[in-house]
Amino acid sequence: MARAGSAKAQRMERLQAELAQGRALHISAVSKLLEVSEMTVRRDIQQNPGKLGYLGGYVVPRGMFEPENSYTLDMAADQQRDAKRRACEIALRHVRAEETIFIDCGTTLIELVDLIPNDMRLTVVCYALNVAERLAHKPNVTLVMLGGVYYPASATFFGPEALATISSLGINVALLSAAGFDWARGATCAHFHEAEIKRKVMATASRNILVIDTSKIGRLRSVLFAESTSFDAIVTELSGDETSQHPAS
Amino acid sequence: MARAGSAKAQRMERLQAELAQGRALHISAVSKLLEVSEMTVRRDIQQNPGKLGYLGGYVVPRGMFEPENSYTLDMAADQQRDAKRRACEIALRHVRAEETIFIDCGTTLIELVDLIPNDMRLTVVCYALNVAERLAHKPNVTLVMLGGVYYPASATFFGPEALATISSLGINVALLSAAGFDWARGATCAHFHEAEIKRKVMATASRNILVIDTSKIGRLRSVLFAESTSFDAIVTELSGDETSQHPAS
DNA sequence: TAATTCATGTTATAATTCTCACATTCATGC
DNA sequence: GCATGAATGTGAGAATTATAACATGAATTA
Numbered sequence: 001m002a003r004a005g006s007a008k009a010q011r012m013e014r015l016q017a018e019l020a021q022g023r024a025l026h027i028s029a030v031s032k033l034l035e036v037s038e039m040t041v042r043r044d045i046q047q048n049p050g051k052l053g054y055l056g057g058y059v060v061p062r063g064m065f066e067p068e069n070s071y072t073l074d075m076a077a078d079q080q081r082d083a084k085r086r087a088c089e090i091a092l093r094h095v096r097a098e099e100t101i102f103i104d105c106g107t108t109l110i111e112l113v114d115l116i117p118n119d120m121r122l123t124v125v126c127y128a129l130n131v132a133e134r135l136a137h138k139p140n141v142t143l144v145m146l147g148g149v150y151y152p153a154s155a156t157f158f159g160p161e162a163l164a165t166i167s168s169l170g171i172n173v174a175l176l177s178a179a180g181f182d183w184a185r186g187a188t189c190a191h192f193h194e195a196e197i198k199r200k201v202m203a204t205a206s207r208n209i210l211v212i213d214t215s216k217i218g219r220l221r222s223v224l225f226a227e228s229t230s231f232d233a234i235v236t237e238l239s240g241d242e243t244s245q246h247p248a249s
Numbered sequence: 250m251a252r253a254g255s256a257k258a259q260r261m262e263r264l265q266a267e268l269a270q271g272r273a274l275h276i277s278a279v280s281k282l283l284e285v286s287e288m289t290v291r292r293d294i295q296q297n298p299g300k301l302g303y304l305g306g307y308v309v310p311r312g313m314f315e316p317e318n319s320y321t322l323d324m325a326a327d328q329q330r331d332a333k334r335r336a337c338e339i340a341l342r343h344v345r346a347e348e349t350i351f352i353d354c355g356t357t358l359i360e361l362v363d364l365i366p367n368d369m370r371l372t373v374v375c376y377a378l379n380v381a382e383r384l385a386h387k388p389n390v391t392l393v394m395l396g397g398v399y400y401p402a403s404a405t406f407f408g409p410e411a412l413a414t415i416s417s418l419g420i421n422v423a424l425l426s427a428a429g430f431d432w433a434r435g436a437t438c439a440h441f442h443e444a445e446i447k448r449k450v451m452a453t454a455s456r457n458i459l460v461i462d463t464s465k466i467g468r469l470r471s472v473l474f475a476e477s478t479s480f481d482a483i484v485t486e487l488s489g490d491e492t493s494q495h496p497a498s
Numbered sequence: 499t500a501a502t503t504c505a506t507g508t509t510a511t512a513a514t515t516c517t518c519a520c521a522t523t524c525a526t527g528c
Numbered sequence: 529g530c531a532t533g534a535a536t537g538t539g540a541g542a543a544t545t546a547t548a549a550c551a552t553g554a555a556t557t558a
Contacts (some may be wrong), residue, residue: 014363024304027545036508042546055273056305056515057545071447127396129385136399145406147376147396147414150385157394165396165410257535286537291516305545306515474510 002197006103011036011044015052016060024058083213084237086237088112091175091211097121099172102201103131105156106177108211110134116141127162127197144169151193158193160213166200167188174205176231180219181212183228195225202226210234257293260285264301264308273307277475285362317461335486337361340424340460341483346370351365351450352380354405354443355458357427365390374418376411376446378404379429393418400442415449423454423482429468430461432477437470444474452476459483 015025038044041048045054053060086205088111095101097120103109105128113134116122120140125134127146135143146166148159176198178187187210189195202225210231217236227233260283264274267475280287294303302309329474337360348371352358354377363374369389375381376395384392389435395415397408425447427436436459451457451474457463459480466485 038545039547040506040510055307055309057404058304060309062302129381132378132381132399136404143399144408145394145399147394147395147406147411150381150392150394151386155385157396159393159414161410161414165408178361196517272537287515288517288538292536 005032007209012052015044016061022152024055024060027057028057038052040155042044060171066205079208081240083215084108085111086116087211087213087235087239088115090237090239091209091235092116093234094121095173099123100125100170101175102126102205103169103175104137104175104198104201104211104228105179106129106133106179108213109143109172109175110175112175112211113138125166125171125201127156127158129157146197146215154191156193156194156196156197163178163200166197166204171201171202171205173207174201174207176226177211178210178216178221178225180221181210181228181234182214182220186224186227188219188224190221190223192223195223202230207232211236213237257296260293260304261301265310271389272324273304276306279308309456310349318482329409332464332486333357334360336460336462336484336488337364339486339488340458340484341365343458343484344371344422345425348372349374349419351375351420351423351425351454352384353377353424353426353447353450353460354380354403354430357426358424361424362387374415374420374450376405376407378406388408395446400440403440403443404483405443405446407446411469412449416453418453420450420454422456422458423450425451425457425459425475427459427461427465427470427474430459430465430477430483431467431469434469435473435476435482437468439470439472441472445470447474450477456481457485462486 014034015030020073025033027038030041034041034046037112041059042054045052045059047171086108088109092112092115100123102125103112105126110128110130113131116138118139121145122140123142124135125144125146126135127148129150132143132145135141145158146162148157148162150157176187177189179190180188182188189198208226208231210226210233250421262395263283264279274282274291276287279290283290291303294301294308333356337358341361341364349372351374352361352374359377359379360382365387372391372393373384373387374393374395375384375398378399381392381394384390395406395411397406397411399406425436426441428440429437431437438447457475458484459475461483463485
């Protein structure tokens with residue numbers, strides 16, 4: 001019987017944590033790290049498809065690459081990923097070099113981080129762990145993180161200090177995401193503390209831009225954080241090449 | 250003479266575009282795609298370091314991870330890694346369930362995170378990105394992070410809010426690392442802002458424990474953050490099975 | 499206790515990838 | 529036309545990685 005905390009499961013967890021920053025580890029390094037044979041590493045990964053990728057002789061974080069041949073190919077990848085990336089491409093046009101921007105949490109805006117050119121100088125404020133991880137590698141980005149208590153559900157930090165910090169920052173552009181959006185009701189998200197951060201940021205930032213893929217439209221989540229009219233722009237993957245829609249300008 | 254739009258440059262551009270979506274292509278696929286031999290693909294990539302990554306037999310997008318770096322970094326870390334892990338094992342005995350602990354930055358105490366049993370309930374305060382990443386996976390750990398501006402050199406965040414937050418926390422045990430330690434001079438680290446955090450934490454915590462491997466002893470770094478006598482215990486990989494040394498108890 | 503199962507390690511072998519030296523092609527200039 | 533040099537291709541052997549079969553050992557069950 002496979003218990004919850006079996007040796008294998010622990011190894012997988014540890015490996016995933018190890019690769020969280022987007023590093024690749026050679027199988028020999030993994031073998032030493034986990035103190036098991038290389039054979040076991042291979043078997044672990046084969047038997048947990050989807051959790052980690054394997055490429056050549058290297059273990060790589062999942063979701064980063066989709067090798068065609070590798071036996072890790074599980075394609076559980078986000079169906080909306082392309083849509084999200086396109087939306088992010090368009091949203092990025094609202095950002096100019098040397099500005100201070102806020103990047104919200106969620107799977108949508110993570111895509112934006114990769115799209116920031118390496119030579120673009122920016123100050124980026126975030127409160128999601130996975131966003132910070134990726135931003136940490138950008139050479140010309142000054143990363144500011146809001147601290148607090150960690151909420152695994154959204155991979156974010158939250159606390160009174162975070163809220164206080166926000167108002168002390170000068171944010172030019174806030175890029176916000178939403179789990180649901182409705183023109184009549186507004187933008188909603190799933191977690192209360194998330195909403196609190198978003199509201200505070202929106203009150204501070206000069207320009208507020210909602211970045212969503214169209215699958216979010218019409219959906220409703222538990223916490224409303226902004227009216228439709230409070231955004232300076234709403235960007236989706238279908239937003240044209242113009243400066244996109246300005247429902248409230 | 251290699252012009253800007255040479256065949257090679259064009260291939261590189263095409264490849265980069267192809268891999269932009271985060272896919273990995275096997276070298277044989279690339280060879281067919283670009284209609285050149287596999288040898289040429291290898292040479293192209295070797296001669297354009299930084300543009301594309303190469304891993305096993307696959308061409309991968311660059312920027313997200315550093316295959317070679319991580320490999321060599323791991324090898325370098327391996328030298329003292331066992332020592333560090335042993336020191337952390339011993340240090341962990343100073344921590345009891347339900348307590349609030351502080352975990353310092355650096356390669357030593359990262360090892361400690363993995364050693365925390367999954368069923369141990371703890372509140373952990375940290376300010377290093379890589380420490381947070383690993384802690385985020387622990388089911389019974391309440392993670393508190395100090396926010397601020399990111400410093401790549403030590404992968405930590407620092408700012409006035411961080412310092413203010415520390416004094417508002419009730420920390421039972423502070424596990425501190427040092428880049429250098431000398432019984433006469435005390436504990437030193439390489440970065441000024443790091444020292445500031447350490448000092449503030451030490452002023453707040455009930456028990457301060459220095460965790461170092463013995464290679465640190467005798468070394469001196471630029472910033473002194475604590476006298477030898479200000480620690481309640483100093484733990485190294487050689488610390489015995491007793492409750493370890495108490496130089497200042 | 500013996501039988502069974504499962505996870506892991508070991509070994510040998512197969513398949514793949516890497517490197518090197520050398521051959522070929524192509525463009526350029528004399 | 530010929531020489532030159534850069535870019536590319538080819539093939540053999542070395543090194544690495546993958547696979548499969550078997551061995552070990554611990555935990556489980558009858």
